[in-house]
Amino acid sequence: MIRPLQIEIEKLIYGGDGLARMPADEQGRGKTVFAPFVLPGEQVEVSIIESRPGFARAQLEKVVTSSPDRVGPDCPYFGGCGGCHYQHMSYEVQLRQKAGILRETLRRTAKLELQQEIQLHPSPPWNYRNRTRMHVRHTPEFTLGFNRHNSHDVLAVEACPISSPLINQAIAAVWPLGRGGAVPEMLHGLQFFANHDGTQLLVEAYVWPGDNPAELQPLAAALRSALPAVVGVVVFPASSIEDESQERALRTFHHPEIASAIGSGSLTYHAAGHQYRVSGGSFFQTNRHLVDTLAQVATADRGGQLALDLYAGVGLFTLPLARTFDQVLAVESSQDSLADLRFNVSANVECIHATTERFLIERGPKLAPDLVLVDPPRAGLGGKTAVALGRMSVSHVTYVSCDPATLARDLRLLLESGFRVEQAHLVDMFPQTFHMETVLHLAR
Numbered sequence: 176m177i178r179p180l181q182i183e184i185e186k187l188i189y190g191g192d193g194l195a196r197m198p199a200d201e202q203g204r205g206k207t208v209f210a211p212f213v214l215p216g217e218q219v220e221v222s223i224i225e226s227r228p229g230f231a232r233a234q235l236e237k238v239v240t241s242s243p244d245r246v247g248p249d250c251p252y253f254g255g256c257g258g259c260h261y262q263h264m265s266y267e268v269q270l271r272q273k274a275g276i277l278r279e280t281l282r283r284t285a286k287l288e289l290q291q292e293i294q295l296h297p298s299p300p301w302n303y304r305n306r307t308r309m310h311v312r313h314t315p316e317f318t319l320g321f322n323r324h325n326s327h328d329v330l331a332v333e334a335c336p337i338s339s340p341l342i343n344q345a346i347a348a349v350w351p352l353g354r355g356g357a358v359p360e361m362l363h364g365l366q367f368f369a370n371h372d373g374t375q376l377l378v379e380a381y382v383w384p385g386d387n388p389a390e391l392q393p394l395a396a397a398l399r400s401a402l403p404a405v406v407g408v409v410v411f412p413a414s415s416i417e418d419e420s421q422e423r424a425l426r427t428f429h430h431p432e433i434a435s436a437i438g439s440g441s442l443t444y445h446a447a448g449h450q451y452r453v454s455g456g457s458f459f460q461t462n463r464h465l466v467d468t469l470a471q472v473a474t475a476d477r478g479g480q481l482a483l484d485l486y487a488g489v490g491l492f493t494l495p496l497a498r499t500f501d502q503v504l505a506v507e508s509s510q511d512s513l514a515d516l517r518f519n520v521s522a523n524v525e526c527i528h529a530t531t532e533r534f535l536i537e538r539g540p541k542l543a544p545d546l547v548l549v550d551p552p553r554a555g556l557g558g559k560t561a562v563a564l565g566r567m568s569v570s571h572v573t574y575v576s577c578d579p580a581t582l583a584r585d586l587r588l589l590l591e592s593g594f595r596v597e598q599a600h601l602v603d604m605f606p607q608t609f610h611m612e613t614v615l616h617l618a619r
Contacts, residue, residue, distance in 0.1 A: 305370070372445075411434045
């Protein structure tokens with residue numbers, strides 16, 4: 176039997192783990208070890224679960240000496256569920272750690288030493304999610320839940336304290352239907368999307384390709400009977416649903432078959448002083464408390480003749496920009512989001528169906544906008560897009576990012592093209608997790 180290894184945690188890194196070192200050997204400094212649910216300065220016992228030439232991954236067995244920042248989690252599933260990573264520390268510490276991780280990531284990858292303070296925009300730490308995706312399993316018994324930590328096994332979950340009250344009501348409504356045999360075996364995933372004030376709930380149901388969506392009509396009727404806020408169930412034939420942690424997956428997720436709506440296929444979301452139609456399959460921000468803050472931070476004090484809103488989604492940033500710019504070009508590649516974008520925008524907005532890379536390469540050299548706003552998925556801009564953006568005749572760029580690693584990679588290319596960072600904001604859209612939303616205002 177392998178004995179647990181005692182290590183001291185040096186720091187937290189992006190991804191939720193703590194970093195430590197194995198004892199030094201005859202070759203010098205010991206191998207790096209990554210362990211979850213730890214805090215800097217703690218002495219912990221771990222078991223190695225994966226060993227590679229340059230590093231090892233470990234499972235926490237025991238906290239020998241705990242940090243004064245350690246707190247008890249508010250969720251009974253924490254540690255087993257893969258959705259949250261930071262419930263073992265106070266919210267103030269979470270913010271401090273995230274700011275430090277952001278600063279270090281920019282230093283290491285973008286070679287940027289931020290001269291500005293990172294402006295923090297906190298969120299109420301619980302019940303903030305307006306969108307929650309869950310897996311459905313039918314054997315050996317009905318299960319609704321999330322993937323276990325570092326696993327594809329599903330952990331049964333009957334309440335989620337980071338999800339909105341309306342979503343928790345929906346979770347509570349599904350469980351008795353599943354136990355009573357009212358959930359067809361064709362269903363393998365559910366996503367609940369609540370609007371701004373919890374008066375409307377749109378349910379996305381994922382079935383296997385080739386299944387008949389009409390077979391879900393009895394379930395949809397039962398859900399609407401149990402929870403009148405349900406405005407509709409949108410059925411997507413899909414082989415799988417993305418992992419719960421992939422907040423932005425819907426932006427580039429193309430369903431192999433056309434969705435079917437039972438009831439309404441969309442809901443109405445009020446944000447940033449505007450009204451948005453958001454349909455099943457369209458992307459929208461997930462923190463119901465900070466949507467307005469994010470839009471304000473990204474678009475405030477910006478105005479002029481022409482703005483580009485790239486990766487526009489349903490137009491969260493497009494509509495505020497359209498108030499202060501004569502014209503806005505909004506670029507979106509997803510057909511689902513594009514339809515909502517066209518429905519939502521005003522007359523001075525031109526909606527363009529294209530990838531950002533193609534748009535910038537084909538039309539970028541001909542344009543001289545006053546502002547370019549980019550809000551890419553986790554994969555970031557990528558090299559070709561970042562280079563094309565850097566070659567444009569534009570003096571101000573706002574980069575909204577949900578992944579500091581890809582932000583730093585792209586930022587390095589933008590800095591090389593002459594941009595500098597004017598403001599850095601951390602909008603904490605994802606309390607209790609390692610995820611973070613960053614807004615950087617760049618100028619040259």
